[in-house]
Amino acid sequence: MLMLDLRNSTARISLDEILAGGRRHVSNPAAFAAFMAGLRLSPALLKEPDWRRPASAAGGFAFFRTLMHVAVPRFYDARHLDGLGGRFALRLAGAGRASDYTVTVLNRRVLTLSGLPLDPASGAAVIDAEIRADVFLALWNDLTAELAQATLERLGARQPVMPSAA
Structure with a gap:
């Protein structure tokens, strides 16, 4: 299960904020919003086994x-x-050496490369x-917390109501 409180960082910020x-x-707020609009989060994100891997030394x-x-x-998606041109180059400011990512499409599949494209x-x-790494983390705290809440509500709605003991 994904830890929502990474290193005691429970800060949350929404995309709108x-x-x-x-x-x-x-x-570039407009470009970032356009990029984030392509996310299709599902409860499977919360169960992703790679969240359990230990941090690299x-x-x-x-x-x-x-x-x-x-x-x-x-x-x-x-x-x-x-629709965004087939790739998006994102830098996480303050996230160490490996803070540059290029998200691209290859054969109708999305993949992320380390580093940035060159002009x-x-x-x-x-x-x-x-985007600052702490803001990106707070955004993902918010996205995953909202996803977890929505998932719990959906699961609760499917539970049969227990008859009261009279």
Whole structure:
């Protein structure tokens, strides 16, 4: 089960709050919102076995690696990403060495690559959006908490009502 409280960080922020904050939280709010619109989260995210893997000894950002390389490809709509141009380059500011990701479509499947694409003319890295790692974590805390709550409510609605003992 996914830990919602990673390293005692229970901060939550919604996508709407991030967008209302403008460039304070994310370098390109419109592009980031368009990217996030492609997520298709389901209760399977909460049971993802890769959440249980221990953090790498080389770095403490295993959550972001698992999120970007396992969860995003599994729960992202490839057609939506095609509509965004077939790829999205995201930088997590303050997330250590491995903080650059390119989410792309290949053969109608979503996959995440480490690193950023390069502009062919200048050779400079292309970044569609940069977000602070703590804000990204708080966003995922919010998304998973909302998903967990909705899942519990759906499960509760399916439970038969217990007859009262009279």
